[in-house]
Amino acid sequence: MIWFEQLPQFTVLWPRMLWLLAPLPLLILAYLRLAARQRRARARLAGLTILVQTPGAGARLRRTLPPLVFFIALVALIASIARPQADVIVPSRHRDVILAIDISGSMRATDVKPNRLAAAQSAARTFIESQPSQSRIGIVAIAGSASLVQSLTDNREDLLQAIDRLQLQRGTALGSGIYIALATLLPDANINLEQLSQGRTGFVKEEPVAPGSNRSAAIVLLSDGESNHGPDVQEAAQFAADNGVRIYTVGIGSRDGITLGFNGWSMRVRLDEEALQKIATTTHGDYYAATTSQQLKSIYENLSARMVIGRSRTVEVSAFFVAAGALLLVSSALCSVLWFNRVL
DSSP: OHHHHTSOEEEESOGGGGGGGTTHHHHHHHHHHHHHHHHHHHHHHHTOTTTOOOOOHHHHHHHHHHHHHHHHHHHHHHHHHTOEEEEEEEEEOOSEEEEEEEOBGGGGOSSSSSOHHHHHHHHHHHHHHHSOTTOEEEEEEESSSEEEEEEEESOHHHHHHHHHTOOOBSOOOHHHHHHHHHHHHOTTSOOOHHHHHTTOOOOOOSSOOOTTOOSSEEEEEEEOSOOOSSSOHHHHHHHHHHTTOEEEEEEESOSSOEEEEETTEEEEEOOOHHHHHHHHHHTTOOEEEESSHHHHHHHHHHHHHHTOEEEEEEEEOHHHHHHHHHHHHHHHHHHHHHHHSSOO
């Protein structure tokens, strides 16, 4: 069942201490025999062994509850000696994030008002302002080549100014954008930027890690998905996956596209969802489609929460067992005093 699978998994540091639980069944048996002997003795003293009335359900519950709670408390206290640990899921937020923004000519399309680039800039500002103060953000601009226009920083003013400076250029090299972002996030990933600028790639991680396993770094790629320059996009995405970095892709534009005219030429620019979805799937990220400026801003507003990833952590819970045991002991004693004028 789903609810059972979500329960924490328990282990103990000192399993040998659990042998202290072994005498408990003998203690319970001794208590039951003592209670039976006391009942027989009370009946003989009254001289009414045959006529003794069978106690009601309420009376039996009051007689049974204090010792039952007492023995459960003993189990909790003895278990605490074994130093139990629980594997719990705690939220983990990416500390370093690269915003990779497509500034190619197709971003002048007006199917997203006022145009794709202006809408992307507005949404990026919203994303930056919604991030925790300790998060560092960098900005990569993607055109015919990619460049780092703002290195990782927690200075929000510098980031907003870098967003405002973005201007349309020719070409789209999404693969280069991913490599530049990875080189910024992972300085030890052996990404040769000089080799990349010469059009040569083939970066391979010697010991790949599980996709999405990097909990501190992520890339948010905003584009219409049409890449026509630079290294292969899927090879770049696979390299990101081999380094455990997730890429969250945001597709901007309409699926039908729009015809652009500029300096006597015209072309049809469409949203290539398949390419962006494949990038996200390869890196264990997520893909989001935005066909309006308001939808795009809403995606960026909520993206921060969606980028929070559960992380397993082992926590010692001995104190909780001690607290539970002490609370049960006190409850058992109080019930016994109120009902029978004795501690147990």
